[in-house]
Amino acid sequence: MAKKRGRGMAAVNYPTGMNLGGDPSQALVHATTTGSFIVTLSSVDLGQGLKTVMAQICAETLGVPTENVIIDTADTDTGPHCMGTFASRGTHRIGNAIIMAAKEAKSVMLEVAAEELEVDSGDLQTDGAGNIHVKGSPQKSISVFNTALAAHFKHGKTISGRGIFLQPRSYPEPETGKMTPATCYAHACTVAEVEVDTETGEVRVLSLKSAYEVGRALNPRMVEQQIIGGAWMGLSHALYETTEPYYPDRSHGPVDFNQYLMPGPGDLPEFENVVIERPAADGPYGAKGVGEMTANSPIPAIANAIFDAVGVRVDSLPITPEKVLRGIQALNARAPY
Amino acid sequence: MTKVAVQFTLNDEEQNEFVDSGSTLLAVLRGKLGLYSTKAGCHQGSCGACTVIIDGEPRLSCLTLAQRCTGRMITTIEGLTRDGALHPLQQAFMEGFAAQCGFCTPGMILAAKSLLDRNQSPSRDDVIDAISGNICRCTGYEPIIAAVLAAAEQMRAEMKKSA
Known part of the structure; x- marks a missing residue:
């Protein structure tokens, strides 16, 4: 009886968004009288930071400070349509819709500023700090604040824009079955290191080291958040979580947090992550989806590491001590030592 | 239901409330005092979302009877910010x-x-x-x-x- 170590790896190619009759999201952008910008969405921030990243995308497109952008996700009944926050589609689909809307709003803003400054709007640019000025001569400038006031009270214009990103429905080619079910794909690879107790069948994950290719990390700290949170969730799926531990008798299923097992802070492996950026041609500022995929590659990587450690191939989740132990016993029965 | 008087110090302020006997501190904080930052998760002491500090110790407010809190010092997350400065x-x-x-x-x-x-x-x-x-x-x-x-x-x- 011993503790045996093993190492396993797994890779994932993850599609951004989905395609069941088309995958659209809409955004509306408008300026208040004082030059704040409201982005109206039906999308939902589940805690993954959608509001932050959407504000960044809108601010970048308009060329205004991020704190001047307010994301309003108040009401799916009255907001512009969104398929939802799932399938790792939020940043890509909604981000693209916001860029389109913000571009339209920006063109109105520059038209108003051009009239105020008596120049051609094509010669104007925003400075990212709340001002609009003539390219090459920053002293000829007007604030976004004053531009918004002028639009509302002098020019009778709404500084606003409409945006939609639609990934159209893709039908399979009858001959080959070929189709385009998603847009860009993100990629990742995880190496897991485990220690298996051959007496108890218990598995301890020592480290999860991953490389992620995410297009562009629009908010690097939040990408890191997703990767670590997802690695933990992958570990949890691999070794702990199940609603039916004694399937098929559902009455034995867990009903609360005491019975539904998850790893706690004391069960953490060492995490190490590398983010690689290769901007996606169709992504908002090159971004791809990096949500759900983070819980994927750790699972087969852990399963492979267990195989490497003790030669047991478990093909159902979670990989409980019982399954590992039965596997070890089966191996021993075949080749007793 | 019988009402009982409870008196405790909450985030450095005296609180005097009549509460239903048997009601939890969590129910009083959220339902009576409107302090929603103390979260109601599992209501059975296994998730920790309702944790508050009572006399220096972390306690699960969903398992703590309000009437047992008389005379105690309670801190919720609202009590951590001082003059607008974050803890x-x-x-x-x-x-x-x-x-x-x-x-x-x-x-x-x-x-x-x-x-x-x-x-x-x-x-x-x-x-x-x-x-x-x-x-x-x-x-x-x-x-x-x-x-x-x-x-x-x-x-x-x-x-x-x-x-």
Whole structure:
């Protein structure tokens, strides 16, 4: 009886968004009288930071400070349509819709500023700090604040824009079955290191080291958040979580947090992550989806590491001590030592 | 239902309330006093979201009867911010991206505060032990552990400066 170590790896190619009759999201952008910008969405921030990243995308497109952008996700009944926050589609689909809307709003803003400054709007640019000025001569400038006031009270214009990103429905080619079910794909690879107790069948994950290719990390700290949170969730799926531990008798299923097992802070492996950026041609500022995929590659990587450690191939989740132990016993029965 | 009088200090303010006998501190904080930052998760003491500090100890407010709190000092997350300034733990959670959906955050911070009030130089294992009764679904715990250690370091530095 011993503790045996093993190492396993797994890779994932993850599609951004989905395609069941088309995958659209809409955004509306408008300026208040004082030059704040409201982005109206039906999308939902589940805690993954959608509001932050959407504000960044809108601010970048308009060329205004991020704190001047307010994301309003108040009401799916009255907001512009969104398929939802799932399938790792939020940043890509909604981000693209916001860029389109913000571009339209920006063109109105520059038209108003051009009239105020008596120049051609094509010669104007925003400075990212709340001002609009003539390219090459920053002293000829007007604030976004004053531009918004002028639009509302002098020019009778709404500084606003409409945006939609639609990934159209893709039908399979009858001959080959070929189709385009998603847009860009993100990629990742995880190496897991485990220690298996051959007496108890218990598995301890020592480290999860991953490389992620995410297009562009629009908010690097939040990408890191997703990767670590997802690695933990992958570990949890691999070794702990199940609603039916004694399937098929559902009455034995867990009903609360005491019975539904998850790893706690004391069960953490060492995490190490590398983010690689290769901007996606169709992504908002090159971004791809990096949500759900983070819980994927750790699972087969852990399963492979267990195989490497003790030669047991478990093909159902979670990989409980019982399954590992039965596997070890089966191996021993075949080749007793 | 019989009403009972409870008197306790909540975030440095005296509270006098008549509450239903048998009602939990969690129910009183949220239902009667409107302090919704104390989260109601499992209502059975297994998730830690409702953690508050009672006389310096982290306690599960869903398992604590309000009438047992008479004469006690209670701190909720609302009591951590002083004159608009965030507590070092709150600051560290924010800067360390230690919250995602935020549901576990008040309980996590209070469990950590109770630790730092007792132990200014906790080890990583001390932090893990202190938050092991609090479930988080989003962060993978690692950023939370790092934030608590960062806050401890910050608080030690502040103490040195003021000494």
